[in-house]
Amino acid sequence: MKKIAVDAMGGDNAPQAIVEGVNQALADFSDIEIQLYGDEAKIKTYLKANDRVSIIHTDEKINSDDEPVKAIRKKKQASMVLGAQAVKDGKADAVLSAGNTGALLAAGLLVVGRIKNIDRPGLMSSLPTIDGKGFNMLDLGANAENTAHHLHQYAILGSFYAKNVRGVAHPRIGLLNNGTETTKGDPLRKETFALLAADETLNFIGNVEARDLMNSVADVVVTDGFTGNAVLKSIEGTALGIMEQLKTSIKQAGLRAKLGALLLKNSLYDLKDSLDYSGAGGAVLFGLKAPVVKCHGSSDAKSVYYTIKQIRIMLETDVVGQLVEEFSNRGD
């Protein structure tokens, strides 16, 4: 039985969206057990399942504007902290939250703890590509600064994830750079390139450019947390901006365009879905001793469901256990 601790109080739509996602996951997956941390009365309003699910009541929760490290240290009874603590104590195998990202990172680092020999866990998401296959990218902002050594570790982490969770046989690892030529980049990129090229366990395909990310140029893209954060937010901002601009343009146009939009509705929904990409689950704080996974703050029940599904595969394949083994051999 895979035991998943769920912070029922994190995110804009908590606890309803969280609990509804849990309901669906419990119905679909018979090998999981869910621990819901949060306000018992509120959780019960939405909880349908009563098998393989328990509620651990707490009044405390971390708010979206709490200062992360301080919140983790002071709010010992917060739903998110209790979930992380359950993992540390061996009562749960993984923890999920849609709450304050910084606080979840802090809880992951301070409570769950790093895999031995991993210096700086990174935040990794699955992002959409035009062909629908998607790619993994890290670090998306767990760190403001990284060394080449960290980026090398991200390549290993991402490779294990793509292989185990996404079923990619030989994940192609790309280094995000300002050009594809091997000599490109600042000292961090050049040093990372050398480390990745020298590691024969990796299927390193060289430098990739941000322009080609949606074209499935690599299965795993590694970068430092500052750049990764900027790239992720650029992609999000552009996608949202375009959808909004299209909406405005249709509204301002006449009846003809409105009729057109109506006829095109399914195609536009397809587009929105493929950009949404919540089917791939949440963002993994990767490099910790157990899966610590973040759902988007605005997650609906579907996103929560898919994130539980993702965690289930991470536990099923024991990708974290494999990484513990891998890094114990690699040393620091």
Next chain:
Amino acid sequence: MKKIAVDAMGGDNAPQAIVEGVNQALADFSDIEIQLYGDEAKIKTYLKANDRVSIIHTDEKINSDDEPVKAIRKKKQASMVLGAQAVKDGKADAVLSAGNTGALLAAGLLVVGRIKNIDRPGLMSSLPTIDGKGFNMLDLGANAENTAHHLHQYAILGSFYAKNVRGVAHPRIGLLNNGTETTKGDPLRKETFALLAADETLNFIGNVEARDLMNSVADVVVTDGFTGNAVLKSIEGTALGIMEQLKTSIKQAGLRAKLGALLLKNSLYDLKDSLDYSGAGGAVLFGLKAPVVKCHGSSDAKSVYYTIKQIRIMLETDVVGQLVEEFSNRGD
């Protein structure tokens, strides 16, 4: 009379698109004189104007895959190099090319030369926002590495440009960062934040996130060349990817969707136009002694026309002369 040197041989559609853009610009602006550098016979095939235009014939040109610095040093008679040389010799006031970006950067630095006290000229573009006003961002990749001092200089450059060329009275300067709080970022961001906040000549509004760029969060956004390059390419890649995905989705859908797309055609063109944003002109290699402006390699006649229009305003307002004055007072 404003004298503009034009590399007639650079870009995918040269010389036709270049010369056709020149034709239109000469017809619209009576205060410009164009010098066309390149293959005289080919240029003449497309050139309509014969007043205020001259052709300086050369057989040599820089290719898109030439190694930039080497090309500039070896191909002394290349159309791009002759154009830059004309600026250096005082025969032209500015130079435009749609050719090899790296080579144009090298020609700008090595032939035209930097403004005194400016350390690292940056590449600056005008990028689209949802409200149509746009914003300027630099450095978009002229440098692989930058210091806080460089970023401070970019803020001054961008501010002068927005004020003079775009008519923004008090340009809002934003620092691209991984969060909006004042304490965010790596050491480079923190140091830059302090420099910008201390400069009372700037309307510094603090940190901005890549997610908000299309929402007109600032008039000028400064960042290092590596991050700027990644953000620019992410925006381009996402916009292209979405348009392609929409096309695919419409194609795969039935007659209904195709009819819808037909009715929506104008709205979709509007969207494409607003993302294209070529009306704002080309990318300026900013911080040089004269305007050195890069059109996109795939530029059509319209883009070339708008870039000439942009250069004309840069010369009319003497924004570069103002910057020479400004930086002579600031020292290094």
